[in-house]
Amino acid sequence: MDANQLRGNLDTLILAALVDSPAHGYHVIGRIRDRSTGVFDLAEGTVYPALHRLEAAGHLRSRWEEIEGRRRKIYSVTPRGQRRLADDRTRWNTFSSVMTLAIGGETA
Amino acid sequence: MNVDDPRGGSSEPIEDYLDQLLLTLTGSPRNVRHTLAEVESHLRDSAEAARRDGLDEIAAERLAVERMGSSLGVRDDTRLGRLLPLARRRRIVLVTLFLGAVGGIAIGVAGAIAGVARIVGGDRAIASPFPSGSYSAADCRRWMHLYPKAPDCVTAMTIDHAADFLRNCAVAAFGGVLSALAFLWLRRRWHEREVAIALPSSFEDLAVAVLSALVVVATMAQAADSFLVTKGVGAWQWVSLAIAAAATCLFFAVRLVHRLGRPRLSWVG
Numbered sequence: 054m055d056a057n058q059l060r061g062n063l064d065t066l067i068l069a070a071l072v073d074s075p076a077h078g079y080h081v082i083g084r085i086r087d088r089s090t091g092v093f094d095l096a097e098g099t100v101y102p103a104l105h106r107l108e109a110a111g112h113l114r115s116r117w118e119e120i121e122g123r124r125r126k127i128y129s130v131t132p133r134g135q136r137r138l139a140d141d142r143t144r145w146n147t148f149s150s151v152m153t154l155a156i157g158g159e160t161a
Numbered sequence: 162m163n164v165d166d167p168r169g170g171s172s173e174p175i176e177d178y179l180d181q182l183l184l185t186l187t188g189s190p191r192n193v194r195h196t197l198a199e200v201e202s203h204l205r206d207s208a209e210a211a212r213r214d215g216l217d218e219i220a221a222e223r224l225a226v227e228r229m230g231s232s233l234g235v236r237d238d239t240r241l242g243r244l245l246p247l248a249r250r251r252r253i254v255l256v257t258l259f260l261g262a263v264g265g266i267a268i269g270v271a272g273a274i275a276g277v278a279r280i281v282g283g284d285r286a287i288a289s290p291f292p293s294g295s296y297s298a299a300d301c302r303r304w305m306h307l308y309p310k311a312p313d314c315v316t317a318m319t320i321d322h323a324a325d326f327l328r329n330c331a332v333a334a335f336g337g338v339l340s341a342l343a344f345l346w347l348r349r350r351w352h353e354r355e356v357a358i359a360l361p362s363s364f365e366d367l368a369v370a371v372l373s374a375l376v377v378v379a380t381m382a383q384a385a386d387s388f389l390v391t392k393g394v395g396a397w398q399w400v401s402l403a404i405a406a407a408a409t410c411l412f413f414a415v416r417l418v419h420r421l422g423r424p425r426l427s428w429v430g
Contacts, residue, residue, distance in 0.1 A: 078203050096228070096230025098229040105192075123202050124198055124202060126195065126198075
């Protein structure tokens with residue numbers, strides 16, 4: 054998987070990983086890796102600027118919690134973030150369908 | 162960096178990574194602390210998972226760091242790029258105020274030394290009269306009017322020059338104090354890491370040390386000239402400035418050496 058292609062969609066991947074239940078950064082990366090069956094194996098450090106950017110934009114909120122003796126920053130998706138994810142999903146589905154048609158591939 | 166791992170490399174990869182990350186991160190001190198805590202927690206989780214998979218402690222930490230990627234990746238470059246020019250301007254303002262504060266206060270100290278020299282050696286210790294023929298009768302009348310108890314024009318002129326020098330020193334000291342207050346106030350307002358890293362952390366110390374060393378050389382040359390040419394008349398004006406500049410140079414040079422031996426991120430103070 055091309056790293057740039059992945060980076061361009063990182064915000065959406067993070068929102069999707071968090072929309073069902075809140076999690077800290079380490080879990081977010083694990084969820085992205087698991088959901089992509091190990092294909093999206095990004096440099097873990099790159100997730101933090103994206104998490105902070107989404108938080109600053111109001112798409113995520115965070116709180117500090119002590120879990121298993123360690124302070125962790127837990128992120129959850131705000132209503133604004135849910136709207137953004139819905140928009141991203143629609144855009145991606147449209148893009149994906151049109152791209153598949155355009156290049157003559159097969160839908161998954 | 163810790164290098165006591167028998168296989169070579171660091172024995173504390175996570176600690177080293179966090180040290181490196183601290184030097185890279187930008188933003189408010191709170192954001193930096195939170196990001197560090199967040200990343201450390203992540204690395205410890207990752208290392209723990211690797212240990213569960215059978216790696217020893219150092220190998221597990223090393224793998225966690227490797228998976229995290231470069232510390233530069235954790236930094237938000239867009240924000241840094243946007244803030245750096247502003248931060249650099251702010252840092253230059255702070256440096257200027259700092260130099261003004263140190264310079265003004267040092268001149269004030271020189272004025273105090275010159276004041277003592279004047280008490281001990283009289284007005285001629287810190288001021289010299291103009292050469293004869295270089296002032297008019299009107300100048301003489303003005304000086305005699307200002308200092309009516311002076312026995313002659315040359316004495317009145319010397320008193321006036323000595324008073325001028327001390328007054329100028331007092332004004333410089335006042336300016337230095339104002340500059341110091343402005344510096345402290347702005348430093349508190351601009352307490353962002355971007356400002357701290359916009360110039361090397363010991364830049365101010367280096368600038369003050371170099372400038373004051375130049376002042377020492379120039380003023381000592383003037384003092385030597387006074388002692389040799391005018392038999393010490395007015396020499397303490399230069400000697401007092403040289404003493405204050407030398408003390409300033411010494412203080413900041415020592416501080417600079419001390420700080421270079423102990424790298425730190427904060428700036429002046």
